[in-house]
Amino acid sequence: MERNEIHIIYGDNPEQMVKKVLETLHIENEIGKDMVIGIKPNLINTRPAEQGGTTSPDLVAGIIDYLQREMFKNIIIIEGSWAGADTQKAFANCGYLELSEKYDVPLYDLKADTYREIEVKDLKLKVCEKPLNVDYLINVPVLKAHCQTRLTCALKNLKGCIPDSEKRRYHTLGLHKPIAYLNYALRPDLIIVDAIQGDLSFEEGGCPVQMNRILVGKDPVLIDSYGASLIGYGKDEIDYIGIAESIEIGSSDLDSALITEYETDLKNNTSFQHTSRAALLAEKIEAREACSACYGSLIHALQRLKDKGKFYQIDRIYIGQGFRGEEIEGTGIGSCTAGVEKNLPGCPPAAKDIYDFLLGL
Template sequence: MTDIFINYGTNLQKMTYELMEAANIAGRLNTTMKIGIKPNLVVSRPADGGATTHPEIVEGIIRYLQAYGINNITILEGSWVGDSTQLAFKNCGYTALAEKYGVKLHDTKKDKAVQVKSKGTSLNVCESALNMDYLINVPVLKGHCQTGMTCCMKNLKGCIPDSEKRRFHTMGLDKPIALLNTVLRPDLHIVDSVCGDLSFEEGGNPIVANRIMLGFDPLLLDSFGAQLMGFKPDEIEYIRIGKAYGIGKYADADTKELELGTENRPKTGVSHSNTVKKLSKFIEADSACSACYAALVYALDRAGGIRGESIKIGQGYRGKKCAGIGVGNCTKGCQTYVMGCPPKASDIVDFIKNNQNNILKD
């Protein structure tokens, strides 16, 4: 059984539809179901800044559902405290999307809160999220200034009232995030890993990876995403606590991945972020795929950069003998290289740490 379905490219609507077909999501649904789609619209900024879910992904979900006769669809979200969900719907392209396909938009800030208990702790959860027959979580894989990263598990904060969001922070954030995932269990997760921010949930430093992932285990997807960003799963506290709570399993060597569209992997995307540009000075790229390049940028950020010879990456090095260090299977002709297609950023970070004599931090 496949654990994670992955698709690459730039046609996000088509990629999403293909992922849902590959996973046979229609086989889990019927036409009478009330479907909820929960994107990440934490702020009212377009998705290319690295903070919010691309509307094209949600459009792909809607088109897939409607193709199978499912029309009772609601996009639900509650932006962070102090921001307007309605403004986010408009500025992020969801108001136009809802009008185009005749689906509903629901601001969870206006919801009745339902008190639920888990492991001795009471939590207030928005009624609309609990009342869906099938809930589809569509987070952005990106950095976060407090938790290190955010993906499936943390995205559910949009399904609690503003007062509860404030309380989560007083509780330490990580534990209540894990607790929330024991009582609110989306049926499907489709991860926007197109251009998530390097380290900040509000965006501003997007890293283009041109990747979408699908799965059913939020903890597995989050632990996999952590590795893509250069973390070990245990370094992210809410993931570690979530595993102890039995929410899911860690991604490991036995995780079964199905990759679609590998032949369509675009070359390195352009980022206008000054931070990403500074990290790119350590990279010597030649026709690098965006997912591979993104892994190296994440790794360099985690490692604090390097001093000395730049790291080679890209299809242009395939079949060539090169001095120095390479990243990805295309650079196996280098003196030494990190395996993977694409490699995980966590593997690149380990390589840098284990070769301190040859690769020195600034």
Template sequence: MQVAIVKYQEEKQTLRKAIEMCEGLKDLKRGDRVLVKPNVVAAGSRKIPPHGMTTSPEVMTELLSILKDLGCDRITIGEGAIVLKELKLDTNRAMVWSGLQPVAERFGARVCDFNEGNFEEIELLGNEIEVSKEVFETDFFINVPVLKTHNQSVVSLALKNLKGCLSFKSKKKFHKMGLDDMIAHLGRRIPNHLVIIDGIYALERGPLLGSSLTVPHRFDLIVAGTDILAVDMVGAEILGYSIDDVPHLKRYGELSGREVRLEDIEILGERLEDVRQPLEWTLAWSQHILDEAGITGIHFPAPGISLCSGCGYTLFVGCANFALNAKGRKFDKVYICAGKDIEPRADAKDVVLLGQCAIEKNREYKDALKVKGCPPKSGEVTKCLEQLRAIG
């Protein structure tokens, strides 16, 4: 198992060097259908550059240029970004925000929105899971995640990036059935011919740019190889995490029936110890928004891995908009619950249940303020929080 680590330099063909080192395109044939899966998880604010949250136009430009040079004319860029009509979020917006839409147009690559259908059903842990057919119909699959930490999966690299190939419905099932296990099982079913981690920027306390917790750092690294576990392990190590720190990597190793140790991976190019820059990850989701606004007495425990990404996004926005107008207010023992696992503490005076999962989990709280929806709308989350009685 070989994994290349190369320092990224603009217009110096460093991606080409990384791919050559790990012989990442040796099985690609002229005329093959190529599917490139970047990480373009969602569109963000126009005021914030997408650094570290989505795969960069720089890496995609160099990759598509290499593929064109090799005679590949049937290139598809596939992604299924978060869709929230209320916030005007969809794959198209995410592709534009990330800067990848112009790259696709420049190289004549087709963009496939995985949310739009044409799925193949596969069974994972007794669940029917819908995966875009594109994934199985391509000749060559290239997985291009970003080097980032993630509040639900510690790191989000190539294995986690595969979740973007699912239908929205199946993504929700992943959170219900156990995110780490499902990611590992999905990874066993999708053939990855080449994995390239875009580490031009690395994201600390990811995944959501716009949160004050989340910080992009310029790393200028490319990590590439053909073994998804080995590449993810090296990416995680750069961020300061071993395979034992990342449950979905560990599980994938177990399912593969091989005990992969870092020492078994031949690292080419840069030395790992020279490029390792540990970054923090945190489970925190929205409590810090309230704390930073000086709002006291409202407890919003991190919902953990059971919260779907769409729900996480709307709660974050809904909570941030509430905090804007409630700066410095005092409340008394308010508990906000979201996701499938969180219950209010016994001493709660007011309970807020956000989303269908929290409502079902806490049926006995008849007097709770509730926002229905799966996911709930951010505007309704804000309105609901505005009904809370302040004590100061």
């Protein structure tokens, strides 16, 4: 796989989805059989993945099962929850203890790990030894919003690989620069993003929004630029993306990216689960058989408009396959509503495109 590739698979069964992509990409060909493979999920706290803040254990199960079937034996899971949360409890509550037992894969709490000091440009960063020492690092973040940095995805997920004291210090450094520089010290070989149901506004979860997809790639800058657009942000709104690009960690050039989609018929899942915050935003929406991937993008876009104070000026929005062929006055989102007077095409359109379109009306 080249660094300018992003692979996207739709569905609601993360274990099967990730296996399908790994099989297609033949990821086993780039890993030596004796290599130690480190899987770094996001277990920021003890809330299960259904709440939108932590990586699905089913997704990680799919990665492990695939690798073990390809005869890889040295697989470990590494994570350090955020400062104040207990990683061991997160392993237990989020389904990783069962995972570890089922596949005989050890769990390492990076809060208990030793660290090395690494100099990156003008910053000295403390980085845990375990992620530095693995031969092949798989970064498995959740795509979700963040109350300070707006986005958390591939670049920011590595913050779980530093000691707690260092996590606190990052805040004194303004977060963005050390997050970007950390990705210079630690360079994952593969990124597999859990974009099944990341949170609408906060990294800790509580307001999951179904997006029903997994993204796979190698360039964290490209992946984060694309991920930002999926939850309603431009890459320029996330400072650490630009900083990471400036020190040549990757490219944010989405126009040159090679995007491949799989199982596009599975994005037609129309059962969207509303949380209370999403329900509030949904008051603007008239949905008929809307795919959750499409509906989720619209919810993210409406939240971004709300953040900007523009939500209440938006009129009724039509979305969903049930509007195909109908000519209606008003605003329609997605190719299915091409007959609606003001329409944004796309199947599904990204939240950032929806945001820009609604803002421009």
